[in-house]
Amino acid sequence: xxxxxxxxxxxxxxxxxxxxxxxxxxxxxxxxxxxxxxxxxxxxxxxxxxxxxxxxxxxxxxxxxxxxxxxxxxxxxxxxxxxxxxxxxxxxxxxxxxxxxxxxxxxxxxxxxxxxxxxxxxxxxxxxxxxxxxxxxxxxxxxxxxxxxxxxxxxxxxxxxxxxxxxxxxxxxxxxxxxxxxxxxxxxxxxxxxxxxxxxxxxxxxxxxxxxxxxxxxxxxxxxxxxxxxxxxxxxxxxxxxxxxxxxxxxxxxxxxxxxxxxxxxxxxxxxxxxxxxxxxxxxxxxxxxxxxxxxxxxxxxxxxxxxxxxxxxxxxxxxxxxxxxxxxxxxxxxxxxxxxxxxxxxxxxxxxxxxxxxxxxxxxxxxxxxxxxxxxxxxxxxxxxxxxxxxxxxxxx
Amino acid sequence: xxxxxxxxxxxxxxxxxxxxxxxxxxxxxxxxxxxxxxxxxxxxxxxxxxxxxxxxxxxxxxxxxxxxxxxxxxxxxxxxxxxxxxxxxxxxxxxxxxxxxxxxxxxxxxxxxxxxxxxxxxxxxxxxxxxxxxxxxxxxxxxxxxxxxxxxxxxxxxxxxxxxxxxxxxxxxxxxxxxxxxxxxxxxxxxxxxxxxxxxxxxxxxxxxxxxxxxxxxxxxxxxxxxxxxxxxxxxxxxxxxxxxxxxxxxxxxxxxxxxxxxxxxxxxxxxxxxxxxxxxxxxxxxxxxxxxxxxxxxxxxxxxxxxxxxxxxxxxxxxxxxxxxxxxxxxxxxxxxxxxxxxxxxxxxxxxxxxxxxxxxxxxxxxxxxxxxxxxxxxxxxxxxxxxxxxxxxxxx
Numbered sequence: 001x002x003x004x005x006x007x008x009x010x011x012x013x014x015x016x017x018x019x020x021x022x023x024x025x026x027x028x029x030x031x032x033x034x035x036x037x038x039x040x041x042x043x044x045x046x047x048x049x050x051x052x053x054x055x056x057x058x059x060x061x062x063x064x065x066x067x068x069x070x071x072x073x074x075x076x077x078x079x080x081x082x083x084x085x086x087x088x089x090x091x092x093x094x095x096x097x098x099x100x101x102x103x104x105x106x107x108x109x110x111x112x113x114x115x116x117x118x119x120x121x122x123x124x125x126x127x128x129x130x131x132x133x134x135x136x137x138x139x140x141x142x143x144x145x146x147x148x149x150x151x152x153x154x155x156x157x158x159x160x161x162x163x164x165x166x167x168x169x170x171x172x173x174x175x176x177x178x179x180x181x182x183x184x185x186x187x188x189x190x191x192x193x194x195x196x197x198x199x200x201x202x203x204x205x206x207x208x209x210x211x212x213x214x215x216x217x218x219x220x221x222x223x224x225x226x227x228x229x230x231x232x233x234x235x236x237x238x239x240x241x242x243x244x245x246x247x248x249x250x251x252x253x254x255x256x257x258x259x260x261x262x263x264x265x266x267x268x269x270x271x272x273x274x275x276x277x278x279x280x281x282x283x284x285x286x287x288x289x290x291x292x293x294x295x296x297x298x299x300x301x302x303x304x305x306x307x308x309x310x311x312x313x314x315x316x317x318x319x320x321x322x323x324x325x326x327x328x329x330x331x332x333x334x335x336x337x338x339x340x341x342x343x344x345x346x347x348x349x350x351x352x353x354x355x356x357x358x359x360x361x362x363x364x365x366x367x368x369x370x371x372x373x374x375x376x377x378x379x380x381x382x383x384x385x386x387x388x389x390x391x392x393x394x395x396x397x398x
Numbered sequence: 399x400x401x402x403x404x405x406x407x408x409x410x411x412x413x414x415x416x417x418x419x420x421x422x423x424x425x426x427x428x429x430x431x432x433x434x435x436x437x438x439x440x441x442x443x444x445x446x447x448x449x450x451x452x453x454x455x456x457x458x459x460x461x462x463x464x465x466x467x468x469x470x471x472x473x474x475x476x477x478x479x480x481x482x483x484x485x486x487x488x489x490x491x492x493x494x495x496x497x498x499x500x501x502x503x504x505x506x507x508x509x510x511x512x513x514x515x516x517x518x519x520x521x522x523x524x525x526x527x528x529x530x531x532x533x534x535x536x537x538x539x540x541x542x543x544x545x546x547x548x549x550x551x552x553x554x555x556x557x558x559x560x561x562x563x564x565x566x567x568x569x570x571x572x573x574x575x576x577x578x579x580x581x582x583x584x585x586x587x588x589x590x591x592x593x594x595x596x597x598x599x600x601x602x603x604x605x606x607x608x609x610x611x612x613x614x615x616x617x618x619x620x621x622x623x624x625x626x627x628x629x630x631x632x633x634x635x636x637x638x639x640x641x642x643x644x645x646x647x648x649x650x651x652x653x654x655x656x657x658x659x660x661x662x663x664x665x666x667x668x669x670x671x672x673x674x675x676x677x678x679x680x681x682x683x684x685x686x687x688x689x690x691x692x693x694x695x696x697x698x699x700x701x702x703x704x705x706x707x708x709x710x711x712x713x714x715x716x717x718x719x720x721x722x723x724x725x726x727x728x729x730x731x732x733x734x735x736x737x738x739x740x741x742x743x744x745x746x747x748x749x750x751x752x753x754x755x756x757x758x759x760x761x762x763x764x765x766x767x768x769x770x771x772x773x774x775x776x777x778x779x780x781x782x783x784x785x786x787x788x789x790x791x792x793x794x795x796x
Contacts, residue, residue, distance in 0.1 A: 162658060165564045171681040176690050243690055253663070258677075259670055259686035260560060261663040265651070272657055279656075283569040288657035292574050292641055295698035302691045 005031050005278060008093050008122070010113055011104035012036035012057075013044040015209065016127045016153060019270045020102050021052065023278065031278060035092040037105060037113065040064055046071045049080045056081045056095055058088030060109075089113035094120040100278065102153065103128045106209070107333070108375050111135050112368050118142045118150075125277035126232075127153040133224050134326045135371045136231025137364065150232060151277035156225050157232055158273035159251035159264035161280075164233070166254065166262045175233060176253040176261075177225050178245035179303060182217040185246065189307045195346035197339065214336045215310075218349055219303065223314020227325055230318045237318035242303050242311065249298055266290050309350040313357060322364035323374050324357055330378035331356035338386045348389065356381045403429050403676060406491050406520070408511055409502035410434035410455075411442040413607065414525045414551060417668045418500050419450065421676065429676060433490040435503060435511065438462055444469045447478045454479045454493055456486030458507075487511035492518040498676065500551065501526045504607070505731070506773050509533050510766050516540045516548075523675035524630075525551040531622050532724045533769045534629025535762065548630060549675035554623050555630055556671035557649035557662035559678075562631070564652065564660045573631060574651040574659075575623050576643040577701060580615040583644060587705045593744035595737065612734045613708075616747055617701065621712020625723055628716045635716035640701050640709065647696055664688050707748040711755060720762035721772050722755055728776035729754035736784045746787065754779045 007024070011017045012033070024031045037058040038045035045059055045068055057080050059065050065084040072080065083091050086109070093101050093113040101117040103110055104127040114131045118124060119142055126132070131139050143150045152158050156177045164172065183202050184195065200217040201210065208216070215221035222242055229240045253263040266272050267290045275286050305312045310332070317328040335352040338344045344352065356378055365371045405422070409415045410431070422429045435456040436443035443457055443466055455478050457463050463482040470478065481489050484507070491499050491511040499515040501508055502525035512529045516522060517540055524530070529537050541548045550556050554575045562570065581600050582593065598615040599608065606614070613619035620640055627638045651661040664670050665688045673684050703710045708730070715726040733750040736742045742750065754776050763769045 162564050162660060166560050166660075166662075167563075167681050174690075241690070243693065250661070253690065255688075255690065256681050258673055258681040258684040259664050259688055260674065260681070261688055261690065262560060262564075263648075263661045263663060264564075265659040265661060266657050275656055276658065283565050283654050283656040283658070286656040290653075290657055290659055292572075292639070292651065292653065292659065292698075293700045295641065297698070298696040300690075300693035300695070 004029065006034045006097050006099045007031055007278075008035040008037075008095060008098040008101045008117070009033050009104070010037045010089060010093055010102060010110055010128070011039070011106065012048055013038045013041045014104055014106060016102065016104035016270060016274065020104070020274055021048070023271055023275055024052070027284070030284075034097050035095045037089045037092045039105070042067045042071070046075075050075060050077055053077075053079045055079070055097065056083060056092055058083045058085070058092045060084065086112050090116045093117035093122070098122060100125065102274070102277075103131060104153070106211075108134060108372060111371065115139055115142065115368050118146065118148075121146045121148065123148050123151070125151045125153045125274065129224050129228065130329060132228040132231045133329045134375060135368060136227065136325070137321055138366070138368065138371070140231050140234065149280070151280055152228070152232055153270070153273045153277050154225070154228070155251045155266075155268065155270070155273055157228060157252070158276055160229060160233065160254055162264045162276070163252065163254035163262035166260070167256045169233070171256050171258070172233075172235070172254055173239065173257050174255040175229050175235060175240050176255060177222060177229060177240065177242050178248065178250050178252055179219060179222045179242050180216065180248045181244040181246050181303075182219060184217055184307075185244065192307070192347055193345065197342060200339070200346060210340060211333065211336050214339060214349075215332065218310040218346070219308035220310035220314060220332050220349070220353075222303075223311045223317075224329070226311075226314050227318040227328075237315050240318070243300050244303050245298065245300050247298055249295070310353065313350065313353055317357065320362060323360050323362055326365070326371060326374045327357045327360035327378040328353060330375045331382045334379050334382035334386070343386055343390050352382055352385050352389075355385055402427065404432045404495050404497045405429055405676075406433040406435075406493060406496040406499045406515070407431050407502070408435045408487060408491055408500060408508055408526070409437070409504065410446055411436045411439045412502055412504060414500065414502035414668060414672065418502070418672055419446070421669055421673055422450070425682070428682075432495050433493045435487045435490045437503070440465045440469070444473075448473060448475055451475075451477045453477070453495065454481060454490055456481045456483070456490045458482065484510050488514045491515035491520070496520060498523065500672070500675075501529060502551070504609075506532060506770060509769065513537055513540065513766050516544065516546075519544045519546065521546050521549070523549045523551045523672065527622050527626065528727060530626040530629045531727045532773060533766060534625065534723070535719055536764070536766065536769070538629050538632065547678070549678055550626070550630055551668070551671045551675050552623070552626070553649045553664075553666065553668070553671055555626060555650070556674055558627060558631065558652055560662045560674070561650065561652035561660035564658070565654045567631070569654045569656070570631075570633070570652060571637065571655050572653040573627050573633060573638050574653060575620060575627060575638065575640050576646065576648050576650055577617065577620045577640050578614070578646045579642040579644050579701075580617060582615055582705075583642065590705070590745050591743065595740060598737070598744060608738060609731065609734050612737060612747075613730065616708040616744070617706035618708035618712060618730050618747070618751075620701075621709045621715075622727065624709075624712050625716040625726075635713055638716070641698050642701050643696065643698050645696055647693070708751065711748065711751055715755065718760060721758050721760055724763070724769060724772045725755045725758035725776040726751060728773045729780045732777050732780035732784070741784055741788050750780055750783050750787075753783055
């Protein structure tokens with residue numbers, strides 16, 4: 001017997017949102033989007049309303065809501081209620097008709113909506129990094145209360161989730177996250193001063209957004225994943241390990257106390273982890289076949305923490321938790337934006353993050369509001385750091 | 399709470415037997431050997447009686463039993479009852495104090511004892527290939543009746559068993575057995591005529607007995623594993639696939655319908671699958687750690703069925719089942735022995751097996767006795783084949 005799952009898609013106009021809607025189109029009798037939170041791309045939000053007729057859609061701003069209202073009125077579309085802002089996203093995530101929330105709003109904007117969805121007892125497919133990096137302790141504690149799993153929509157953590165089925169949590173000795181190594185895997189450290197924005201945006205394996213591409217180049221993204229794994233699987237940072245695997249075929253591994261290691265492999269297509277989260281504990285035919293006979297060669301080597309200080313900083317944040325993790329994420333977001341605008345150099349990203357982390361006093365915010373305040377402070381510190389920096393001559397980047 | 403498992407070790411003087419006793423020595427509060435079946439190495443059987451004081455030991459022959467009796471009497475050891483032959487092995491396997499039977503007698507000698515153990519409702523750790531290749535249909539049907547899993551003690555099937563925990567059987571699309579490829583992976587087919595016994599005994603990865611080493615060189619061993627996997631996991635031959643992986647680090651993989659593949663990696667030490675079988679569904683600390691940071695490089699490529707006809711023949715036997723599988727195994731055992739004695743050439747092994755399989759009419763023996771009769775007939779045909787062959791000049795092998 002098939003049961004239809006009614007979805008809230010937080011971040012419907014982003015990449016995960018698109019993939020989730022592709023899945024809804026492929027399995028119309030299994031997954032129906034009933035509410036959506038879009039961002040500021042009103043044209044895409046409009047198309048999604050026309051196609052999917054959600055009961056509620058939330059957009060980022062009041063102006064966006066007005067614009068969307070006007071467009072829909074012209075198209076004689078009256079089925080969708082339009083809301084906006086943080087309260088709108090909460091409304092979408094906690095809607096009584098929703099069973100399953102795909103949390104894929106980028107940045108801290110998704111925090112409150114996801115937290116409220118967890119508190120409302122919804123099942124969650126989690127693609128929003130900040131939910132675990134900045135508010136992982138809060139959100140996972142709440143999820144444990146309701147006994148609902150937070151299902152990771154992220155190729156690495158999804159792989160870990162699959163491998164963990166091979167044993168009990170108290171039998172796990174290590175989780176091994178694989179890292180493609182990014183575009184600078186083979187670049188000598190001495191050349192890191194001259195790294196350009198264009199070089200950093202050229203990721204070898206995944207086509208992704210600009211921030212996550214830079215975070216992959218600094219290995220900060222892998223660092224975030226270390227923190228996410230700690231929170232998601234309730235393991236200390238020392239049990240989360242990283243190994244560089246340029247082909248990104250093995251998405252992650254779990255090592256058990258008997259010496260067995262389970263690894264998950266698949267094509268690099270986000271629909272796979274989304275579908276896994278949506279159907280867990282079942283699996284369904286996806287058509288996303290990986291050809292084992294094409295495996296050929298897989299390489300592995302230890303990561304270079306000296307060349308990639310962001311990974312070391314993330315380990316520190318993972319151990320400390322609370323405000324240090326929040327500062328790591330906030331400072332990195334500001335730093336990456338400044339790097340993309342050529343205000344600071346590639347190596348400045350780690351320098352800025354380290355300084356802001358050191359400047360942030362250790363605390364463990366107990367509410368989402370407190371998390372957001374801590375995030376705000378770290379961003380302020382980061383902006384000041386950049387302002388000070390840009391008074392100095394910026395190293396010439398081609 | 400620890401519960402002690404009381405073991406019958408069928409094949410105590412062999413390699414799996416030794417590893418199982420090592421585990422008993424390492425975990426004396428968890429695993430106690432209460433009965434044993436040894437073969438014809440009476441000196442080792444004597445030492446094992448002195449050390450482990452089993453309640454019953456069985457040896458191959460009446461003469462062996464007399465010799466062992468005499469040695470033990472001289473050593474004032476009276477705790478162990480001595481039995482012999484097929485009936486003795488059955489006694490050992492079905493002893494009322496036994497919870498768990500490690501089935502590791504080499505060859506068809508282990509068939510009846512294992513079958514009776516299954517019928518007596520014992521849990522089974524299965525390392526005897528013939529139990530599944532020759533009598534898989536019978537033994538697995540009986541095991542299903544008792545609802546007890548047959549736990550494979552064999553790195554590949556044990557790996558598959560672990561990976562299968564990631565989903566349901568109806569979600570499995572393929573099982574991928576990895577093959578080291580043996581010593582002739584890179585030898586051109588044109589040079590196969592000149593392969594010597596010494597070359598064939600030189601296996602790159604595993605140190606094993608002589609027959610299994612030759613079976614690895616012809617890929618017949620992988621073919622047996624295809625049949626074993628079909629019976630053990632109740633899957634058609636078309637769903638069991640082989641991929642060559644020279645490092646033998648990934649022991650096997652399972653592909654699910656959503657496109658996810660789970661793989662198991664570990665050190666190549668038989669204590670690991672034995673311990674897994676003994677402790678399933680738990681895992682315990684083994685000290686057999688695989689260093690992920692040493693992974694370096696893994697290679698994969700499709701097997702060459704043209705160069706290794708034994709693998710093709712095994713697929714045919716897997717599909718036909720019954721007498722064809724029995725013939726495959728029996729003919730191969732005789733052929734390998736003849737090759738080791740330089741009576742036939744390396745390429746003759748596959749020729750002999752193919753001819754005997756073709757000569758064997760298709761049937762599905764419904765008793766172990768009928769299986770043994772079929773096995774006997776195939777061995778007779780094989781000996782005749784060799785006799786005919788040795789009248790012709792044997793190709794000169796150094």
